[in-house]
Amino acid sequence: MPDVIPADSVGIVTPEIAHFDQPLSLTSGGVIDTYDLIYETYGELNPQKSNAVLVCHALSSNHHVAGYHSMEDKKPGWWENMVGPGKAIDTNRFFVVACNNLGGCYGSTGPASINPATGKPFGPEFPIVTVRDWVESQARLSDRLGIDTWAAVVGGSLGGMQAIQWSIDYPERLRHAVVIAAAPKLTAQNIAFNEVARQAIRTDPNFHDGRYYDFNTEPDRGLRIARMLGHITYLSDEAMREKFGRDLRDEKIDFDFDVEFQVESYLRYQADSFVGKFDANTYLLITKVLDYFDPAENFGGDLTRVMAQARASFLVVSFTSDWRFAPSRSREIVKSIHDNDLNVSYAEIKASQGHDAFLMKIPHYLDVVGAYMDRAAKEVGA
Amino acid sequence: MSLHLERTDFAIIADWIKPGSSVLDLGCGDGTLMTFLQQQKQTRGYGIEIDDDDITASIRNGINVIHMDLNEGLSEFDEDSFDYVILSLTLQAMQSPELLLKEMMRVGTEGIVTFPNFGNWKSRLQLSLGGRMPVTKNLPHTWYNTPNIHLCTIKDFEDLCQSLGFRIIERRAVNHVHKSSLGLKLFPNLLGQIALYRFRRA
Numbered sequence: 069m070p071d072v073i074p075a076d077s078v079g080i081v082t083p084e085i086a087h088f089d090q091p092l093s094l095t096s097g098g099v100i101d102t103y104d105l106i107y108e109t110y111g112e113l114n115p116q117k118s119n120a121v122l123v124c125h126a127l128s129s130n131h132h133v134a135g136y137h138s139m140e141d142k143k144p145g146w147w148e149n150m151v152g153p154g155k156a157i158d159t160n161r162f163f164v165v166a167c168n169n170l171g172g173c174y175g176s177t178g179p180a181s182i183n184p185a186t187g188k189p190f191g192p193e194f195p196i197v198t199v200r201d202w203v204e205s206q207a208r209l210s211d212r213l214g215i216d217t218w219a220a221v222v223g224g225s226l227g228g229m230q231a232i233q234w235s236i237d238y239p240e241r242l243r244h245a246v247v248i249a250a251a252p253k254l255t256a257q258n259i260a261f262n263e264v265a266r267q268a269i270r271t272d273p274n275f276h277d278g279r280y281y282d283f284n285t286e287p288d289r290g291l292r293i294a295r296m297l298g299h300i301t302y303l304s305d306e307a308m309r310e311k312f313g314r315d316l317r318d319e320k321i322d323f324d325f326d327v328e329f330q331v332e333s334y335l336r337y338q339a340d341s342f343v344g345k346f347d348a349n350t351y352l353l354i355t356k357v358l359d360y361f362d363p364a365e366n367f368g369g370d371l372t373r374v375m376a377q378a379r380a381s382f383l384v385v386s387f388t389s390d391w392r393f394a395p396s397r398s399r400e401i402v403k404s405i406h407d408n409d410l411n412v413s414y415a416e417i418k419a420s421q422g423h424d425a426f427l428m429k430i431p432h433y434l435d436v437v438g439a440y441m442d443r444a445a446k447e448v449g450a
Numbered sequence: 451m452s453l454h455l456e457r458t459d460f461a462i463i464a465d466w467i468k469p470g471s472s473v474l475d476l477g478c479g480d481g482t483l484m485t486f487l488q489q490q491k492q493t494r495g496y497g498i499e500i501d502d503d504d505i506t507a508s509i510r511n512g513i514n515v516i517h518m519d520l521n522e523g524l525s526e527f528d529e530d531s532f533d534y535v536i537l538s539l540t541l542q543a544m545q546s547p548e549l550l551l552k553e554m555m556r557v558g559t560e561g562i563v564t565f566p567n568f569g570n571w572k573s574r575l576q577l578s579l580g581g582r583m584p585v586t587k588n589l590p591h592t593w594y595n596t597p598n599i600h601l602c603t604i605k606d607f608e609d610l611c612q613s614l615g616f617r618i619i620e621r622r623a624v625n626h627v628h629k630s631s632l633g634l635k636l637f638p639n640l641l642g643q644i645a646l647y648r649f650r651r652a
Contacts, residue, residue, distance in 0.1 A: 383509070401524050402516060406496060409472070413509050416517045418502075432502045439510040 076152045077144060078110040078135035078159050086212050092170075092205060095360075098195030100183065105209050106175030107131050107167035110151065111159035113215070119450035120215045121157060121441075122206065122242075123147065123166040124223035124230035127298070127354050128346060130174040133166040136161075147224075149429045156438035161450040162219065166210055169202045171353045179349030180281065191349060192278030192434065199226075199361045203233045204242070207241065219448045220244035220441065221380075224426035225393065229361050232401065235378040236363055244444045245378075246437065248385040249426040251397035252371050252404070253362040258392065261301055262355040265294035267346045278349050291348045292339035299338045304389035304422030306428050371404035381411035385433065385442040387425040413440065458644040459644065460486045460620055462561055465492050466648050471502065471533035474558060476520055476550070477540035481513030495532060498524075519587065521545040527557040536562045539644075553612060555592050557652050561616070564646045567623065569603030569639040587626050588643050604639040617652040621645065 083106050091096045092100045108131050113120060123133050125146070132150040136144055151157045151164055168176040171194060179194040186193075210218070221231045221242045228250025235245045251258070271273060272290030276283050303311075312331040327333045367373040382405050386398035395416045407410040417433045421423040425433070460483055467473065469491045475484050478497025487493040495631055496514045499505050508515035518526070521544060541547050554561045563573030566588040567573075573584035583593040591598065602610075604623065611618055622636045623642025634641050 386631075398527060406514075406516070406526075407528065409494065411514050412496075412516070413505075413508075413514050414504050414516045414518075432506070435506045436509060439506050440512060443512050 073136065076154050077148065078152050080139070081108050081110065081132075081135035081137065081145075083108045083131055083137075085175065086167075086209055086345060088205075088208055088212075089199050090208070092201065094195055094201045095198040096196045100170065100177065100195065101390055103170060103177035103205070104175070104181075105167045105170065105177075105205060107165060107209060108133065108145075109166075109213075109372055110134055111162050113163040113213075114448075114450060116449070118213055118217070118219060118448040119445070120160050120210075120213070120218050121164045122210070122221045122234075123151065123157070123164060124202075124206070124217050124221065124227035125166065125169065125228050126223070126225035127358065128216075128295075128342070129352070130172060131166045131168040131176075132174070133164070134396040146427065149427065149434065150437065154367045156434045157222065157249040157441055158445065159439075161445045162441070165209070165215075165327065167206060169197075169354075170205050171197045171350060171357070173347035173350040174196065179278070179353060180347045189281040191281060194349065194353065196353065196360075197358060199229050199233045199363075200237060202230055202357070203237050206230070206234075207238055210241070216241065218242040218244075218449065219413060220246055220444050222246040222248075223250070224248040224251060225423065226358055226361075229358075233361075233363060234381045235382070236306065238375055239377055242380050243447065244383065245380045246383045246385075246439075247398070247401060247440070249390055249398075249423055250384075250401065251393040251429075252364065252400050254359055259359050262300075263360055265297050266352050266355055268293035268297070269352055272348075278352075280348070286343070287348045288343045291343050291346065291351060292336075294348075294351055295339045295342040295346075296335040299335055301392045302422055302424045304391060304420060306389055306420045307422050307424075309421060310330070371400060372407040375404040375410070376408050378405070378408070382413070383437070384412060384414045385436060386414075387414050387421070387423070387433075388416060389420050390423045390425060392423040451581050455642055459538070459624075459646070462576065462624070462646055463487070463538070464490045465566075466535055466562060466620065467493060469493075472531070473534045474498065474524075474527070474532040476506060476524075476535065476537045476554070478513065479517060480507035481511040481515060483536070483538060484508075484513045485511055487596060493534075504628070520550055523549060524553040524557050529556055530559060532558040534560050534562055538562075538564045539566065541565045542601050544600060547600050547602075548610065548614070551610070555614070555649075560619070560648055562646070562648050563607075564644060565602065565607065566598070567604050567639065567642045567645045568601040569605060570643050571640050572643075574640075586643075604642060604645050607645065611647075611649055615652045616649040618647055618649045620648045622647075 098184045129146045132145040133147045134145040168174040171178045183190045221234045223231045228247040231245040231247050254260045269290035272287030274285045275287040315330040364371040364374045387397035402414045415436045473493045473495035475497040499516045516640040576584035623638035626643045
């Protein structure tokens with residue numbers, strides 16, 4: 069935490085919890101009877117309630133998009149580069165809302181939450197949710213907040229998939245969808261990486277079929293490997309070369325299996341900072357959410373046909389070095405939108421950082437989103 | 451990449467476009483022409499651009515802009531997707547003008563192309579008498595740093611249209627202030643600085 073909160077930060081923020089008693093029927097056929105969604109808001113909702121922006125999070129992030137929870141926080145929210153006073157998503161103009169998704173582990177109901185029926189954590193009994201289910205739960209949160217129509221629904225990666233799903237499921241409830249570093253569905257390679265991550269967790273001796281809470285343990289080793297694997301896919305070859313090359317942590321090679329190369333050190337650090345704060349069952353669940361995302365599934369795989377339902381205007385953004393969700397995947401999305409004569413702009417950002425670029429301070433990227441959001445703000449008089 | 455277009459040029463292009471049509475503007479810059487057509491002719495459609503600053507500017511101006519390299523063709527657009535495909539002062543900078551013209555006629559019903567006429571007397575004079583590659587108001591670069599790698603004359607362009615099987619519906623040759631005159635009508639390739647064409651598949 070800096071000694072003074074920067075002027076372009078939303079500052080100290082406090083999450084709130086919305087409790088829902090109305091059962092939520094899920095795509096999988098399951099039902100969640102009652103649930104909590106933890107969320108944060110920044111900025112002011114205008115009297116017409118027209119300036120609300122929903123930010124959707126990716127695999128491992130959460131409702132804490134911007135600002136600090138206390139002066140002791142080491143880091144701000146995950147999209148501090150994007151959201152704040154005077155930033156691309158300007159909290160002086162927009163009322164920004166972000167929730168931790170259902171199945172999460174940051175305060176919304178998920179596998180680690182207590183199942184009211186048993187008095188024990190859900191664990192593996194927590195039903196599989198999908199992007200559609202998330203959108204449904206977010207729509208209920210919108211109702212709760214009195215927001216009929218979002219000025220924009222915005223997200224990167226899995227967050228961008230939620231923005232797409234919003235435009236299909238609730239075409240009249242959003243004016244704009246901002247879809248960043250996303251894909252219309254996962255490739256076999258994407259699913260393969262997810263499966264290796266899941267196997268790492270599920271074969272950890274401490275996994276206990278997902279009931280590790282009962283044993284007062286966690287499948288840390290598996291989760292660590294899953295996270296390390298994930299981070300390899302978030303970076304590009306180029307970014308790794310720039311960042312680590314073949315640099316050694318010490319001066320010389322030791323001919324043993326301890327950390328020697330800087331890249332090993334980085335991956336282990338990422339793993340260390342992940343375990344203890346992220347629930348392994350949530351990780352399993354959210355990789356499934358990704359695998360199952362395929363809005364065109366019931367339309368013969370024809371994305372253009374499903375996007376015919378959308379009414380929003382779109383901004384689609386990709387990054388040149390992103391190989392997890394490459395620019396060609398974003399162009400599939402763009403095509404399905406212009407095939408329907410809907411408004412869409414598309415920017416392919418030159419960036420070496422790989423998939424992670426969507427979180428970074430890249431001037432052209434932030435300018436593009438800022439320019440788009442400026443138009444969106446003017447439309448709603450914000 | 452694209453040169454500056456005066457508003458009179460927009461007026462000529464706008465004159466050719468039916469109200470409410472769909473338009474694809476190749477090399478849309480900051481979206482000025484698209485904005486003009488939207489205001490004058492209630493058009494809809496998309497601009498294609500590759501320059502980062504122009505993309506941001508187009509978005510800021512409320513234009514649908516799609517980041518794409520025209521040298522890679524228009525494969526992301528289906529056949530007959532647009533009433534008009536416009537290429538203003540960009541043809542000469544393309545790696546393969548022939549390929550792009552074919553692509554324009556694949557995705558659009560009507561093509562509109564404008565280009566700096568290399569057959570203009572000033573260019574001819576600079577090369578024939580001066581012995582140097584021409585540098586003019588409309589073609590201000592020197593040979594070694596010009597983005598304009600495929601310059602052509604009015605006659606050259608019409609030959610290409612014929613070989614591609616395009617039917618030219620209308621031609622205008624204008625001077626640097628984009629005005630027409632009797633002289634320009636009689637000697638377009640000699641006096642015209644900017645050529646404007648609309649064409650269709652034959």
